[in-house]
Amino acid sequence: MMTRAVSVDLRQRVVAAIDGGLSCRQAAERFGVSGQRDPLAQSPQGVGDIVPKRQGGGRKSQRIEAHAQLILDAVTAKPDITLADLRELLKRRGISAGIASLWRFLQRRKITLKKRQRTPPSKGAAI
Structure with a gap:
């Protein structure tokens, strides 16, 4: 609360x-x-001033928002990219970002990263 x-x-x-x-x-x-x-x-x-300051909101989200185009381009180029891969991409460019920060960034844009299934289901398996 x-x-x-x-x-x-x-x-x-x-x-x-x-x-x-x-x-x-x-x-x-x-x-x-x-x-x-x-x-x-x-x-x-x-x-100086006794007026209350604004509460809530992401104070650090501006740092990751500055690199929004790079992140969105990476997601467009590889739709099944993982958050760890995104973090590594940013790290190679000298940008520090956490997994949770990236997740919130994508959540704000209603982008969900779905992993592709690595192996297809077996057709001969008994159900």
């Missing part, structure tokens, strides 16, 4: 309480917020 950001109003009240002399932990306890989140607990003089 993803938690929601604390409202700006509550952030302002927490900062005002800290500026009024309460410790970060005391203010957190008083307003029912986490005392471990320093950006919330610090005063605007030290942080």
Whole structure:
């Protein structure tokens, strides 16, 4: 479950309480917020802005998206390419990418890599 950001109003009240002399932990306890989140607990003089930052989203996906055409060309050229093969292709070009990153990249584009069957089923096998 993803938690929601604390409202700006509550952030302002927490900062005002800290500026009024309460410790970060005391203010957190008083307003029912986490005392471990320093950006919330610090005063605007030290942080700058108390507006909550955007939550979620891939922060690292931009790195792999920069090489989208190379990956898509490789998948088009060899439809049964494995994620490990894609990773090796990128590695040869000096691009570091994980298997999970490649999988999410393809999932965002609704591309599924199906392996071709290596050996055909036996025609003489009893069922």
